[in-house]
Amino acid sequence: MTDTALAGASAAPAAGRRRKTAPAPTGPDRIPKPSQGWYRDKVTGDKLRRVTTILAQGSTKGDVLALWAANLVAETAFAHLPQLVAASRHPETRTEVYDWLRRVPLRKKDERADIGSAVHSIIEAHVLGEPIPAELVDDPEMAPYLAHFLRFVEEWQVTFEASEMVVGSRTAGYAGTLDYLLRSRLITAALSEYLGTEVPADALLMGDTKTGGELDVKGVYPEASLQMSAYRKAEVAWLRDGSTVPMPATYSTGVVLHLRPEGYRLIPVACGDDVFAAFRIVQQAADWVSGLSKTVVGQALALPAITEERAA
Secondary structure (H helix, E strand, O other): OOHHHHHHHHHOOOOOOOOOOOOOOOHHHHOOOEEOOEEEOOOOOOEEEEHHHHHHHHOOHHHHHHHHHHHHHHHHHHHOHHHHHHHHOOHHHHHHHHHHHHOHHHHHHHHHHHHHHHHHHHHHHHHHOOOOOHHHHOOOOOHHHHHHHHHHHHHOOOEEEEEEEEEEEOOOOEEEEEEEEEEOHHHHHHHHHHHOOOOOOOOOEEEEEEOOOEOOOEOOOOHHHHHHHHHHOOOEEEOOOOOEEEOOOOOOEEEEEEEEOOEEEEEEEEOOHHHHHHHHHHHHHHHHHHOHHHOOOOOOOOOOOOOHHHHO
């Protein structure tokens, strides 16, 4: 019996048994969720690459994070130099302090992620008209973020049309979760002046929130433009009930709300077709990193045995 026959026999269900099939997803379960760098559409079976994973693998974002981590470790080491020198003289504490130092970037990254998640929860509750979770309202660390966000909404007279919405492109093979879509006549007026062209007063805008860095120094990076352009050019959007709609058309310039404890800034970010073309190049680079690059360098060649027949 051939291997093919064996494979076919093992794959066939036993007589009298029916293979169990998972029930078709319903309601919000139809919304794709991120897992290990992908969004999987449970209805169609499509596997869509996560936009943030594409940017991490295919752009300079990874290099920026590596440099940030190196600088953070160096700054921490100099700030705790006496303790490090003392620990280096005692083998029983050296390993513990070494691990503490090398994990500084991970701890800082987790802190930032916690703050970012909390801020997004605040915004999502506001957009949906739901109460902001009590643990966030009562958290003194979150109080300035909440105050500045509410001030932004009031000062710019913002109305939201979507928040934390999963969008994707089956054609280009990616998906992600945008922060929000918004309208504001004051923002479009400011954009008109900034761009030197008339932006429709009722234009729907792509919005994003960043909580890192420092106001007027750093915190909004070019990758935000690539990310927003990908969301803007998505083909499908999943509503909260699990149904899908075509991605709403948004203006070619979006805004990033740089939210910090000391205040906020509203930063215009280009996310038009030219930026999306650049995103597609980054996507190709990410495909190279995660795929073909892993197969192009082989094992070292072994010197072949030279027989008398071959030598002749």
